[in-house]
Amino acid sequence: MNIPEYNEIIEPNDQTEARREHLEKLREIVGNVYPNKFERSKITGEEDTITRIVVFATLVKNQHISKLTEGEKPSDEQREAANAELNQLRVRTAGRLAVPPRVMGKAAFVHLSDGVERLQIYVRKQDAKAINNDTRKIIEQENAAWELFNLLDHGDFIGVEGFLFVTKTGELSVHVETIQFLSKARFPMPDKMHDIADAEISRRYRYIDLIASSLRNKTDEELEEEKRTGVKKLTTREVFERRAKLISGMRRFLDDNGFIEVETPILTPKATGAAAEPFETYHNALDIKLYARIAPELYLKRLMVGGFEKVYELNRNFRNEGLSHKHSPEFTMLEFYCAYMDVNGMMDFAEAMIKESVRKATGGSLQVKYGESEIDFSKFERLTMKQAILKYSGFPMLDEILFESLANLRQLNAALLLTDLGKMEAGTAAGFTSATSDQELLKKSFEQRAEFVKENKNRLWKIAELFSVSEPDKNIAEENGITENEFEFIVRNIISEENDERKKAYIIEKSFEDYAENILGKIIQQTGKTIMKPTFITDYPKSISPLSKASPENPNVAERFELFICGMECANGFSELNDPQEQYERLIDQMKERETGDEEAMVLDEDYIRALSYGMPPAAGIGIGIDRLVMLLTNKHSIRDVILFPHMRPEKKNSTADDAKNAEEI
């Protein structure tokens, strides 16, 4: 194994060397340069963090110094009055040097930060004493504190004791009497005026990002921008604080409503409860293959069988699939179940919960800026899938095709294949959902297809029939006016082995009805991209909702909803299927789909069927994508910006020509 030397990790340069030398000199002055503790005072009632002192003392200061305009200094009288009171307040507090020390001959200023607030300290050569970390006593040697102070670097941790005062410019400060060295920053701090610009550094080394975001000053331009737009740009730290507030808000809401928090297995013998590729692992002692869970759903419903009427789990799920700005291989979901409730009750409940926890996260507001748009969490729309497509896709003809009859669905299917042919010839390999994010293009593409279907109704009907058998006949195709080109395209793209197995499976093995429903699912996903305001989409096709109950009104429709916000799918819920016999059959259907190529169809879990057979009350359940909700609340457009340590490809430094060659050969 190649174990790097310390010097390889910290990479010596003029800056790290200077800091190392400072550390050695500090050791001579204070002894132990990494002391074990520092006790803070409690004038604020609790441990005096910098934030608490700032909040507490600012109130005192403001009693004497009325709000100053920018650049304005307090009068001598105001200052004397404030200091008369503040000087009585002795504090002991600690923090990181938020700026390089500003030394002016025989006195100096520096700001300390506790990661949230910053507090200025004033060190005067003749007043300050240093603490020896070994004896914990004041060092008698003359100017020890001043020497210590001059060995401090931007980013070091120190503890200070002294009294509060207001400077000539009106800033609250600590007049330092004793100073104690606590810890060294051996790396230079990031630019004090800029965030880490390189997204790779900020995500791979989140601690640097957090330091940079908590230590830096805002530039004048940024302050102006915030004033102008009224939107505060969150620091990295604030993003994750908001995330924590959202989660605790949700927890509290559920706890207050009688839910019990549970923990179910993360390593599971079967990866099921959702349609996704799992991560595989292996348990040596048990000698079994295990999968990281893709959803906790089936375990939570076993608990409903066991008698828990309201359960929730704040769970991390793992899906071995592609990464994108809204997909992470591990992501956090809040999943909960409520007995005797149906999908409508669940929508009401989830809406109330989301509103409440959004308020908690934002500090009261239900309106948040997201990019160019504003999300209003005070109004949740509810639309059936059909209504949503009508309203948001803007393709009235599509509606005609989709909803007139099954026959039309077949035609749509065939039409889609043929219009893809056009794309194929134009040089772009594209499938049905190849539509771009460009709404005009998307619309045009749908309209062209719809037009095409209308004009070629009879012919398409025949095409649909023709290709519903496993071995389409070229001659029959020709008789029906299908050109050789078209025939070959469809065979090549739909039937032939080397191409998309799933399409083949849909066409050959499944009924057109199911295929159409799958298309519907895809269309709603596409349509969802254009849905901005919080919207529950209901009435999903049953065939793509294997764990959900059918609607009492329509056996083909599932009592299921998905919540779309700003084009993102944020929640998925339904009336839980509790008939073990039907559940068994639905999962068997899914297994068949797996065999015919759909790798992400659901896996049958026999024990779950057994559990259901003991009886589960009628219930509704929901899974809420926490990461995505946090994205919306923090105006972040990548899921990796709301995950503290997102997964990254390992770094490969100093790759050589050989590496390049090897990579080429692979």
Add this chain to the structure above:
RNA sequence: GGUCCGAUAGCUCAGUCGGUAGAGCAAAUGGCUUUUAACCAUUGGGUCGAAGGUUCGAGUCCUUCUCGGAUCACCA
């Protein structure tokens, strides 16, 4: 996986037509006892992501690779 964009000092960035590697901050040294992105003076700091190629000469042009971002496809 496809397409496009990016990688230059510790940090943020500039680098024109292919012709000596730059600025601000940070660092070092000196000055300054209430500063506010402190200031003044001086100094040091570079594998220009990696490898190869074209050229008298490459940060700049070409090829390949690495990492990251955006976007599309797949998926929640």
